[in-house]
Amino acid sequence: xxxxxxxxxxxxxxxxxxxxxxxxxxxxxxxxxxxxxxxxxxxxxxxxxxxxxxxxxxxxxxxxxxxxxxxxxxxxxxxxxxxxxxxxxxxxxxxxxxxxxxxxxxxxxxxxxxxxxxxxxxxxxxxxxxxxxxxxxxxxxxxxxxxxxxxxxxxxxxxxxxxxxxxxxxxxxxxxxxxxxxxxxxxxxxxxxxxxxxxxxxxxxxx
Amino acid sequence: xxxxxxxxxxxxxxxxxxxxxxxxxxxxxxxxxxxxxxxxxxxxxxxxxxxxxxxxxxxxxxxxxxxxxxxxxxxxxxxxxxxxxxxxxxxxxxxxxxxxxxxxxxxxxxxxxxxxxxxxxxxxxxxxxxxxxxxxxxxxxxxxxxxxxxxxxxxxxxxxxxxxxxxxxxxxxxxxxxxxxxxxxxxxxxxxxxxxxxxxxxxxxxx
Amino acid sequence: xxxxxxxxxxxxxxxxxxxxxxxxxxxxxxxxxxxxxxxxxxxxxxxxxxxxxxxxxxxxxxxxxxxxxxxxxxxxxxxxxxxxxxxxxxxxxxxxxxxxxxxxxxxxxxxxxxxxxxxxxxxxxxxxxxxxxxxxxxxxxxxxxxxxxxxxxxxxxxxxxxxxxxxxxxxxxxxxxxxxxxxxxxxxxxxxxxxxxxxxxxxxxxx
Amino acid sequence: xxxxxxxxxxxxxxxxxxxxxxxxxxxxxxxxxxxxxxxxxxxxxxxxxxxxxxxxxxxxxxxxxxxxxxxxxxxxxxxxxxxxxxxxxxxxxxxxxxxxxxxxxxxxxxxxxxxxxxxxxxxxxxxxxxxxxxxxxxxxxxxxxxxxxxxxxxxxxxxxxxxxxxxxxxxxxxxxxxxxxxxxxxxxxxxxxxxxxxxxxxxxxxx
Numbered sequence: 001x002x003x004x005x006x007x008x009x010x011x012x013x014x015x016x017x018x019x020x021x022x023x024x025x026x027x028x029x030x031x032x033x034x035x036x037x038x039x040x041x042x043x044x045x046x047x048x049x050x051x052x053x054x055x056x057x058x059x060x061x062x063x064x065x066x067x068x069x070x071x072x073x074x075x076x077x078x079x080x081x082x083x084x085x086x087x088x089x090x091x092x093x094x095x096x097x098x099x100x101x102x103x104x105x106x107x108x109x110x111x112x113x114x115x116x117x118x119x120x121x122x123x124x125x126x127x128x129x130x131x132x133x134x135x136x137x138x139x140x141x142x143x144x145x146x147x148x149x150x151x152x153x154x155x156x157x158x159x160x161x162x163x164x165x166x167x168x169x170x171x172x173x174x175x176x177x178x179x180x181x182x183x184x185x186x187x188x189x190x191x192x193x194x195x196x197x198x199x200x201x202x203x204x205x206x207x
Numbered sequence: 208x209x210x211x212x213x214x215x216x217x218x219x220x221x222x223x224x225x226x227x228x229x230x231x232x233x234x235x236x237x238x239x240x241x242x243x244x245x246x247x248x249x250x251x252x253x254x255x256x257x258x259x260x261x262x263x264x265x266x267x268x269x270x271x272x273x274x275x276x277x278x279x280x281x282x283x284x285x286x287x288x289x290x291x292x293x294x295x296x297x298x299x300x301x302x303x304x305x306x307x308x309x310x311x312x313x314x315x316x317x318x319x320x321x322x323x324x325x326x327x328x329x330x331x332x333x334x335x336x337x338x339x340x341x342x343x344x345x346x347x348x349x350x351x352x353x354x355x356x357x358x359x360x361x362x363x364x365x366x367x368x369x370x371x372x373x374x375x376x377x378x379x380x381x382x383x384x385x386x387x388x389x390x391x392x393x394x395x396x397x398x399x400x401x402x403x404x405x406x407x408x409x410x411x412x413x414x
Numbered sequence: 415x416x417x418x419x420x421x422x423x424x425x426x427x428x429x430x431x432x433x434x435x436x437x438x439x440x441x442x443x444x445x446x447x448x449x450x451x452x453x454x455x456x457x458x459x460x461x462x463x464x465x466x467x468x469x470x471x472x473x474x475x476x477x478x479x480x481x482x483x484x485x486x487x488x489x490x491x492x493x494x495x496x497x498x499x500x501x502x503x504x505x506x507x508x509x510x511x512x513x514x515x516x517x518x519x520x521x522x523x524x525x526x527x528x529x530x531x532x533x534x535x536x537x538x539x540x541x542x543x544x545x546x547x548x549x550x551x552x553x554x555x556x557x558x559x560x561x562x563x564x565x566x567x568x569x570x571x572x573x574x575x576x577x578x579x580x581x582x583x584x585x586x587x588x589x590x591x592x593x594x595x596x597x598x599x600x601x602x603x604x605x606x607x608x609x610x611x612x613x614x615x616x617x618x619x620x621x
Numbered sequence: 622x623x624x625x626x627x628x629x630x631x632x633x634x635x636x637x638x639x640x641x642x643x644x645x646x647x648x649x650x651x652x653x654x655x656x657x658x659x660x661x662x663x664x665x666x667x668x669x670x671x672x673x674x675x676x677x678x679x680x681x682x683x684x685x686x687x688x689x690x691x692x693x694x695x696x697x698x699x700x701x702x703x704x705x706x707x708x709x710x711x712x713x714x715x716x717x718x719x720x721x722x723x724x725x726x727x728x729x730x731x732x733x734x735x736x737x738x739x740x741x742x743x744x745x746x747x748x749x750x751x752x753x754x755x756x757x758x759x760x761x762x763x764x765x766x767x768x769x770x771x772x773x774x775x776x777x778x779x780x781x782x783x784x785x786x787x788x789x790x791x792x793x794x795x796x797x798x799x800x801x802x803x804x805x806x807x808x809x810x811x812x813x814x815x816x817x818x819x820x821x822x823x824x825x826x827x828x
Contacts, residue, residue, distance in 0.1 A: 018467065022437075023229075023400070026396040026399070026400045027329060027332035027393045027394075027396035027397035027400060028332060028393050029328075029329060029332060029397075051393070053225065098328070098329060098400070100400065100403050100404050100407060101407075103327065103329070104404060104407055108408075119585055120517065120585050120586075121443075121512070121557055121583070121585060121586035121587065122440075122441060122443060122512060122517070125441035125442060125443060131559045132557055132559070132586065133559075143328055143339055145337070145338045145339070169328070171326055171327050171328060172327075172328035185465070186441045186442055186465070187441075189440040189441035190443075192440070193437070193440045193441060193443075193514065196514050197514050197517050197518060199407075200518055200613075201518050201521070203410060230643075233743075233810040233811065233813070233814045234743060234807045234808075234811035235807050236743060236811075236814075258803060258806070260639065305742070305743060305814070307814065307817050307818050307821060308821075310741065310743070310818050311818060311821055311822050314822070350742055350753055352751070352752045352753070376742070378741050378742060378753065379741075379742035379753065380742065406821075410824060432674065436644075533792055534724065534792050535650075535764055535792060535793035535794065536648060536650060536719060536724070539648035539649060544766070546764055546792065546793065547766075596672060599672070600648045600649050600672070601648075603647040604647065604648035604650075606647070607644070607647045607648060607650075607719070610721050611721050611724050614721060614722075614725055615725050615728070615729075617824060
């Protein structure tokens with residue numbers, strides 16, 4: 001593979017190990033991707049069923065726009081979702097975590113269809129946000145094992161909420177993205193922080 | 208010892224240090240094993256009373272099917288439970304953790320005899336599970352210091368709940384297993400994640 | 415840059431990586447500074463928008479008393495706040511963290527204008543405090559994106575509460591400082607500990 | 622210093638760094654000691670005001686039975702408490718942690734004068750305990766800055782509760798000990814685990 005691929009694969013593996021240490025990718029859950037080239041589309045992506053705490057760059061696959069691995073290995077079932085986000089948002093990297101708090105809140109707020117996050121300084125970590133007075137809508141999409149259908153639903157959600165920096169799959173996890181891997185990592189850290197803050201605040205307020 | 212043993216012992220020690228860092232094996236608690244050969248049965252197992260945060264491969268014992276250490280060292284009292292699980296499930300590795308959340312939930316749900324876990328994407332990390340709609344029954348067995356009796360009770364529980372991927376000992380801890388060490392580690396991470404998620408959700412819901 | 419600068423920059427980068435590991439500087443949030451010289455004022459400070467988990471000494475800027483970077487790089491918007499604290503308190507180092515608990519409590523207690531912390535042995539870690547019977551007032555300042563105005567408000571708060579070892583910005587984060595970096599780090603650790611203790615106690619008490 | 626001292630000092634520094642990583646020794650809080658010789662008494666002990674996350678063996682002092690440093694350095698104010706425990710229990714090592722949960726529970730249960738811990742498998746990690754049916758009484762002593770008076774009160778508490786493996790100082794922290802450093806470390810891990818378990822259980826039960 002090219003030098004570019006190797007560099008990106010090292011970056012993805014490093015982010016994976018760090019997120020696993022925080023408990024956001026336990027049990028081989030979650031997946032990570034970054035765009036290698038756009039014409040034709042080539043994406044570096046973590047393979048299916050790998051322990052993210054021990055992910056090495058060699059375990060990163062190269063997939064095409066139909067989610068086929070061009071150099072062997074078994075792509076994650078959720079590759080289709082990554083590809084859809086890359087196309088819909090022009091993202092350079094897409095990250096998907098399973099944390100305790102994103103799992104809980106994706107269920108608590110499912111009835112509302114999303115979580116309105118407002119008034120936190122941390123929101124300024126989301127690309128283009130200049131003030132804590134920003135209101136971010138984090139949509140929640142019902143979970144499904146039918147990946148083409150789920151990709152379709154996510155495509156619609158992204159079109160409907162053009163300013164959203166991420167979304168939750170119900171009782172499943174968080175997706176966020178960025179122009180590059182560093183920005184996507186920043187967005188995941190921001191959302192995980194805000195979701196934990198909201199979850200812990202709920203319990204103080206509602207008592 | 209054989210190369211195979213050394214390799215497996217390194218693997219067990221690595222998992223032990225990682226789980227200790229997460230607080231799942233504090234105070235020398237918990238134990239880890241993996242099958243070396245089946246005829247006659249030979250199992251690599253963490254010795255009794257060792258700090259899991261500093262476990263080295265040399266501290267892994269080799270025990271036979273009667274839980275006798277074949278090369279010196281004091282086997283854990285719970286070796287009998289590991290052997291029973293290996294025989295009953297054909298497991299290649301058995302892991303036992305003491306976490307805050309598995310301890311709490313093993314008591315909270317003791318009256319129900321187990322915890323029904325359903326509707327979480329993370330369930331797909333359990334071997335053979337294909338959808339989040341799966342309902343996993345995690346049986347809870349009353350704790351005891353009579354190891355032969357406890358092994359018997361666990362044998363019965365495993366026969367009764369043939370699809371279970373683990374069980375809890377009340378106010379004691381979690382047991383899970385897998386075809387090999389990587390799968391057993393994955394199962395423990397999945398259950399620990401789900402138990403913490405359920406425990407934290409309880410507090411939001413019941414308020 | 416001078417040897418002194420390099421040494422201080424290494425120190426700031428080390429504290430940043432440690433705090434990021436604890437989740438106190440996620441998503442490029444927070445910032446760190448230390449005084450290089452006072453006449454004219456020269457301050458070493460983390461640049462804007464850098465991942466604190468990977469902060470290297472080379473990414474530390476040198477800024478003057480008008481928050482201009484003397485050697486290139488983009489200073490954080492909050493440099494003005496650091497400079498104000500250095501001048502008002504004669505601090506040798508200023509640290510600013512965004513933790514889950516400081517964010518939550520800065521909102522819970524906003525109506526009271528601050529948090530009275532009293533009766534904890536940990537208070538003795540604050541410079542000059544000799545007994546757990548000490549009552550520390552941790553003021554809460556309303557958040558703002560108008561940095562000169564916010565610096566003004568902080569200046570007034572520091573004048574009004576001459577014994578305060580830190581303050582909170584509402585739904586934003588914690589500022590603390592010290593005669594040197596080690597003392598400032600100690601103060602942050604003390605406040606973060608006490609805020610988490612108070613936050614978790616609230617939930618037991620108010621049930 | 623002797624080889625024995627160096628070895629013990631390395632051990633204390635290693636435990637300190639590990640406990641600091643868990644958040645049990647933040648802000649230079651807590652202290653650690655181990656007996657070098659008994660006639661006359663010589664104890665290796667962490668110096669006052671040192672960052673436990675960066676503790677090096679060279680920063681460990683040698684103190685005599687009057688808490689005087691025999692080779693320079695400033696002994697911790699709490700040296701008298703360590704010496705009292707060593708004499709009263711014949712301990713080979715004494716460890717003192719400030720954790721969130723031990724701080725909270727030392728206050729919640731202060732009215733009862735202690736915490737009765739019973740029915741947990743983890744209790745078997747305490748020296749001499751053979752069953753989870755054991756009931757451990759963890760006394761709580763009122764905090765004080767008068768060290769000779771506090772040492773006296775602790776001496777009385779240890780005489781009154783001859784089976785206790787540790788005690789809490791109210792809103793201050795946990796003391797535990799062991800025949801050697803490994804056992805003392807094990808005891809601290811056991812108590813910290815059990816206190817967090819009890820604290821989190823309280824909130825589920827009392828809702």
